[in-house]
Amino acid sequence: xxxxxxxxxxAIFLCNAKLPRLRQHVPELPQYLAQNSHSSxxxxxxxYLAQNSHSSxxxxxPKNLAHNSQSSIQDELPQYLAQNSHxSIIERRNERTxxxxxQYRTRHRRESFNSRSYESGLVWAHTERLDDxxxxxxxxxxTDSSITFRLEARTRGYVGxxxxxxxxxxxxxxxxxxxxxxxxxxxxxxxxxxxxxxxAVADEVQNYELISGFQNDTHTTVEFRRQLDTCxxxxxxxxxxxxxxxxxxxxxxxxxxxxRHVQSGSRPLRLLQPLAKPDSIPxxxxxxxxxxxxxxxxxxxxxxxxVFKAPELTRKHHIVGYEPLIDSRPIRSGxxxxxxxxxSPVHHMVLxxxxxxxxxxxxxxxxxxxxxxxxxxxxxxxxxxTPIAAWAMGSKGEFLPENVGIPLGEKGGVSYxxxxxxxxxxxxxxxxxxxxxxxxxxxxxxAHDAALLGAGVGVSALHMIPPKQRAYxxxxxxxxxCTNNTMPEEGINIVSVLLHAHGTARKISLKxxxxxxxxxxxxxxxxxxxxxxxxxxxxGGRRFxxxxxxxxxxxxxxxxxxxxxxxxxxxxxxxxxxxVLYYPRTELAGCYSMTPVVEFFETFGVKEFYGLNxxxxxxxxxxxxxxxxxxxxxEANIREHSxxxxxxxxxxxxxxxxxxxxxxxEFRNKTFMAHLNEMPWVEPLLTEQIEKTLSKGWHMxxxxxxxxxxxxxxxxxxxxxxxxxxxxxxxxxxxxxxSVRLPSMTTTGGTASRNTLAAAILAVCxxxxxxx
Numbered sequence: 001x002x003x004x005x006x007x008x009x010x011a012i013f014l015c016n017a018k019l020p021r022l023r024q025h026v027p028e029l030p031q032y033l034a035q036n037s038h039s040s041x042x043x044x045x046x047x048y049l050a051q052n053s054h055s056s057x058x059x060x061x062p063k064n065l066a067h068n069s070q071s072s073i074q075d076e077l078p079q080y081l082a083q084n085s086h087x088s089i090i091e092r093r094n095e096r097t098x099x100x101x102x103q104y105r106t107r108h109r110r111e112s113f114n115s116r117s118y119e120s121g122l123v124w125a126h127t128e129r130l131d132d133x134x135x136x137x138x139x140x141x142x143t144d145s146s147i148t149f150r151l152e153a154r155t156r157g158y159v160g161x162x163x164x165x166x167x168x169x170x171x172x173x174x175x176x177x178x179x180x181x182x183x184x185x186x187x188x189x190x191x192x193x194x195x196x197x198x199x200a201v202a203d204e205v206q207n208y209e210l211i212s213g214f215q216n217d218t219h220t221t222v223e224f225r226r227q228l229d230t231c232x233x234x235x236x237x238x239x240x241x242x243x244x245x246x247x248x249x250x251x252x253x254x255x256x257x258x259x260r261h262v263q264s265g266s267r268p269l270r271l272l273q274p275l276a277k278p279d280s281i282p283x284x285x286x287x288x289x290x291x292x293x294x295x296x297x298x299x300x301x302x303x304x305x306x307v308f309k310a311p312e313l314t315r316k317h318h319i320v321g322y323e324p325l326i327d328s329r330p331i332r333s334g335x336x337x338x339x340x341x342x343x344s345p346v347h348h349m350v351l352x353x354x355x356x357x358x359x360x361x362x363x364x365x366x367x368x369x370x371x372x373x374x375x376x377x378x379x380x381x382x383x384x385x386t387p388i389a390a391w392a393m394g395s396k397g398e399f400l401p402e403n404v405g406i407p408l409g410e411k412g413g414v415s416y417x418x419x420x421x422x423x424x425x426x427x428x429x430x431x432x433x434x435x436x437x438x439x440x441x442x443x444x445x446x447a448h449d450a451a452l453l454g455a456g457v458g459v460s461a462l463h464m465i466p467p468k469q470r471a472y473x474x475x476x477x478x479x480x481x482c483t484n485n486t487m488p489e490e491g492i493n494i495v496s497v498l499l500h501a502h503g504t505a506r507k508i509s510l511k512x513x514x515x516x517x518x519x520x521x522x523x524x525x526x527x528x529x530x531x532x533x534x535x536x537x538x539x540g541g542r543r544f545x546x547x548x549x550x551x552x553x554x555x556x557x558x559x560x561x562x563x564x565x566x567x568x569x570x571x572x573x574x575x576x577x578x579x580v581l582y583y584p585r586t587e588l589a590g591c592y593s594m595t596p597v598v599e600f601f602e603t604f605g606v607k608e609f610y611g612l613n614x615x616x617x618x619x620x621x622x623x624x625x626x627x628x629x630x631x632x633x634x635e636a637n638i639r640e641h642s643x644x645x646x647x648x649x650x651x652x653x654x655x656x657x658x659x660x661x662x663x664x665x666e667f668r669n670k671t672f673m674a675h676l677n678e679m680p681w682v683e684p685l686l687t688e689q690i691e692k693t694l695s696k697g698w699h700m701x702x703x704x705x706x707x708x709x710x711x712x713x714x715x716x717x718x719x720x721x722x723x724x725x726x727x728x729x730x731x732x733x734x735x736x737x738x739s740v741r742l743p744s745m746t747t748t749g750g751t752a753s754r755n756t757l758a759a760a761i762l763a764v765c766x767x768x769x770x771x772x
Contacts, residue, residue, distance in 0.1 A: 122223070124150060125275055130247045130267050132340070138245065142272060147238055148211070148225040151177065153247070157254035159220050160200070160261065162193070162246030163236040165527050167266045169193035169246055173236035174200050175208045177222040179215040181253060186213020188224055192234040203234045228272075238271055240536075241527045245269045268394065268532035274539060281444060286311055288351060288419050289325050289436020290371065295345060295423050297430040301570040302423040303374030305381060307354070307366040310408060310415040318405025318449075319441045322389040323397030324349070327434040336432035346435045347424035347571055348392040348500070348533075354416040355383035355707040363416050374420070374569075384418035386589040386706040387452040389437055390498050390579040394532035399440070401495055401537070404450040404583045408441050424571040448583035450495065455510075456552035456577035458594035458702060460621055461652035463567025465504065465574055466690065468681045469558045474576055475695045478550035478591035479717065482703030486588035486711040491545035497523035498535045498579040502571055504556045505530065510578045512542065513549035518725045522550075523578070535581070544582070549720055550591065552578045564676045568651045589706045593699040596716050597621055603693050604679070606672060608663035617659070621652045695719070 124139035135154040138161070140147055153159040157178065164172035174191040188210040191200040207230040213222040228238045236243065245268070248261035288308050295302060328344035329336035357363055357380065372378065388406055391397065400406070409415055419436060457463050457476035465472055499508040509524040522544075523536050544550075554576035558565060565574050597618035601607075609617065656676075661667045667675050681687060696719045703711035 122148060122150070126271075126273060128267070128269060130245060131263075131265050135263075136247045136249070136265075138247075140271060142228070142238075146225055146227050147271065148223065150221065150223045152219060152221045153249055154218055155220050155249040155263075156181075156215055156218075156252045157220075157250035157262075159222065159250070160246070160248035160264075162248075163238065163243045164193075164246060165244065167244050167246075169198050169200065169248075171195050172246060173234065174246070175224065175226075176200060177210070177213060177220070177224065178250070178254070179213050179220055179222075184214065186210060186222055188213070188222065190235075203232070205230075205232050205234070207232055207235055240270070240272055241525055242268050242270045242529050242532055243527065244529070245271075268527075268529035270532070270534060270536075273534070274537040281442065283320065283440045283442050284311075284317075286439045286441065287325060287436060288417065288439060289327075290419070290421060290433055293371070293433045294331070295328075295425055295429075295431040295433055297425075297428045300424075300426050300428060300572075302425065303569060304371050304421045304423065305374055305377045306371035306419050306421075307363065307369070307381070307384075308417050308419060309364065309367040310417060313409030315443075316410045316445065317408045317441045317443050318446050319388065319400075319408050319439055320405050320446070321397065321399035321440040322351075322391070323438050323440075324391050324395065325434075325436045325438050328431045329433075331430040331432055344433075344435065345423045345425040345429070345431055346433070347422040348390070349422070349435070349437055350387050350391075350420045351389040351437055351439070352384040352418045352420065353386040353388050353706070354381070354418055355385070356415070357383070367416065381418055383708045384416075385704055385708045387454055387579060388417065389439065390452065390500070391437060392498070392500055392533035393530060395498075395534045397437075398496065398535045400450065400581070403447045404495060404581075405442070405446040405448075406450050406452075407585070408439075422569055426571065448493075449585040450581055450583040451585040451588075453580040453582060453588055454577060454590040454592070455550050455580060456500075456592060457554070457567065457575070458592040458700075459567055459569065459575060459577075459651055460594050461566040461568060461656045462595050462597065462600050462621060463574065463576065464600075464676070464694070465556045465558050465565040466679075466681045466687050467558050467561040467563055467565070469556065469687060471506070471555050472558060472687065472691055473553055473555045473695055475554075475593075475719070476552045476576055477593040477699050477701055477720070478552075479593070479701040479703070479712070479715065480547045480549050481712045481715060482588070482591050482701065483544075483549070484547050484712075486586050486703065486705065487544075487546040488584065488586065489546065491543055491548075492582045492584065492586065494522055494538055494542040494544055494580055494582045496535045496537045496581045498533065499523060499525055499528070499552075500533060500575060500577045500579065501528065501530065501554050501556075502574050503530045504558050504561070504565060504574060505554050505576070506557045507553075507555035508576070508578070509553050510580070511551040511553060512544065513551060513720055513722050514545065514547075516722050518722050520725060522580075535579075550578075550580075551720075552576055564681075566653055566656060568653050573653070587705045587707075588703070588711055589708075590702070590704040591711075593701045594621075595694050596698050596700045599698050600694070601672070603690060604672075604675065605664060606661055606667060606675065608661075609672070610660045610662045612659070617655070620655055 122141060125141040127137065127139045130136040130138055136159075137152040139150040139152075142148070149161065151159055151161055158176050159178070160174060160176045162169055162172040162174040164170075166172075170193050172193040174193055175188060176191055177186065177188045179186050188208055190203040190206040190208045192203055193200060208224050208226045211223040211225060213220070215221070226235075244266045246264070246266045248264040251262050290304065290306055293304060324346075326344050326346055328342070328346060330339055330342050331337075354363075362380070366378070366381075372381070389398075421433075421435065423431075423433070425431070455476065455478045457474055463474060465474065497510055499510070501508055505528050507524075507526050508528050510522040512519040512522050522538060522542050525536075554574075556565075556574065565572075567574055569575075595603075598614050601614070601617075608614075612620075657671060657673045659672045661670050661672060661675060670678075679686070698716055698718055701712075701715050701717060705711045
């Protein structure tokens with residue numbers, strides 16, 4: 001408790017932060033100081049007050065307290081804190097921000113422009129709507145070291161833009177801009193969000209440079225730039241990872257006053273995106289879409305598969321890009337309607353190329369049919385195994401680099417494709433859907449034939465994430481035996497990667513192992529957001545040789561979950577996949593791994609089930625969880641426990657809920673799912689050991705060719721032994737430019753020493769308080 005009091009005092013004097021429970025700790029202060037008269041913390045506090053007699057923070061203390069001796073501080077500091085409530089502390093923080101804003105208004109810096117005489121000449125590489133209605137538009141372009149923005153918003157007050165790893169403004173990097181209503185001059189203010197509340201305050205160092213700004217009767221528009229890495233702890237580093245881009249609109253006339261915003265929101269975006277443009281020549285397109293399919297309100301998860309016949313082409317063409325066609329209309333009183341804010345249940349779509357078959361009549365019949373529910377599709381559709389286009393939520397699609405294209409009509413005849421659509425309808429609404437993918441193709445062939453390769457963790461209920469975990473990792477291996485058997489001698493060139501998981505994933509990386517060494521990551525996302533799954537270009541490409549290993553690793557945050565999460569296709573379950581675009585094209589379509597069945601159940605202390613031996617259980621999982629050929633009583637028992645799991649592709653979820661444990665005796669007569677739910681997941685030693693066993697232990701590897709045959713035998717092998725790469729971010733960082741420091745901050749002495757002392761105290765106290 002005493003350490004908690006010291007932290008509160010330090011935060012007030014050094015950071016002016018909001019601490020709601022400040023007053024309740026005040027009575028304990030005299031007793032603490034009396035008991036710790038020789039403590040280093042007390043000496044540091046006294047020394048700090050003595051050395052900062054002219055600082056802005058010391059000015060906030062009463063003069064009699066600021067100049068008094070150490071013993072007087074012990075007596076008068078509690079009284080001062082009791083008299084100065086939390087509200088007055090916040091008022092002083094606001095006064096500091098207002099002083100900075102006033103300096104912007106009164107001085108004539110070059111960042112202030114008369115908007116009527118300025119016209120932007122910049123060409124914007126990217127444009128995104130930050131809100132659903134298009135009232136806030138963000139445009140940007142970047143160099144290797146800086147980024148320039150144009151923010152257009154429907155407001156005549158201030159407009160705010162922010163960057164954070166979370167979807168709120170706490171500790172966020174913020175910039176607030178406005179146009180003076182009297183003189184029409186634009187102003188900009190570098191801010192940050194407080195740690196304990198949604199409030200913006202000015203940074204000590206101003207790192208945003210205003211280019212221009214103007215407003216009309218409805219909109220405010222500002223252009224500004226900053227360094228990608230300002231070397232300022234109050235600013236976010238803009239890099240390859242996804243950021244939560246925040247926006248806020250102030251009330252009319254709020255020119256720098258920073259009152260509460262009237263509108264706000266956030267959107268995940270990756271700001272450093274290499275451009276991939278369509279050909280300059282006209283492209284043809286082929287719309288592959290579902291037609292008038294009714295999504296029933298009784299199914300939360302639904303997979304629908306539809307076969308399509310490609311355009312009849314006399315020779316090979318190249319697919320050079322694709323984009324989503326989302327058209328889902330809610331059915332109200334039996335009539336499909338257009339609703340502005342209605343969210344589509346389309347979760348992701350994959351277009352697969354089907355292996356050629358001599359029975360054209362059967363494939364034509366399937367292409368003319370409505371389609372099939374995922375678990376009931378014809379077995380022949382298993383040959384539709386090579387992904388051509390993969391789309392997930394938040395993606396705008398993709399145009400391939402100018403040197404590669406995916407073959408279409410390669411044999412001069414008719415080809416068949418299968419569109420697989422995953423609908424996530426957790427709200428159990430009824431929809432009429434006409435969604436799909438628009439394929440762009442050209443007769444002008446590119447230099448290389450490309451293909452997509454699926455890799456990662458095999459979709460199965462054996463892919464388990466425990467609850468109550470902040471960072472739990474799983475891995476899927478593409479083995480060297482698979483790449484040896486399916487790739488050419490010269491290897492392949494990786495162009496781009498789509499990383500895919502569901503809502504609890506926070507990090508995904510695609511690792512590249514050669515021999516016993518890890519090479520730089522092919523692709524990596526440290527702020528994964530399932531709402532934004534855009535393909536990632538691999539800068540310069542990556543040469544991948546036969547015999548190399550791919551490892552897809554996902555890290556999940558399940559701290560808000562009370563029960564384990566099983567792998568599966570539902571949005572409430574989890575995946576860990578990477579779709580790799582590469583050239584030249586090979587026969588390889590998929591390369592995955594999962595925990596072997598026996599090792600999985602032994603990890604949780606289970607040796608035997610009633611009615612099925614482990615070999616039979618393994619057979620069910622290898623057949624995607626189908627329950628065919630089971631004893632009728634056992635099948636009925638499993639289906640009874642898996643009503644929700646059988647709505648879509650089950651992948652063994654129903655089996656996990658229906659298997660009853662026979663051995664060991666202490667778990668006897670429990671279903672395996674009940675056993676999982678009762679495990680003490682809050683014990684870190686338990687979850688750490690499970691994570692190590694399932695991720696870094698034995699893996700069952702799968703290698704599938706485009707014709708659905710095995711590219712290499714199914715094998716059980718240990719996690720590869722290799723030396724992981726290490727990164728020294730401090731040595732890689734270069735901050736050779738100067739930040740813009742406000743005059744108000746440069747005239748106050750001792751800033752560096754204050755920050756050093758603050759950091760030292762907070763670094764020691766915060767972990768202790770969190771643990772208490």
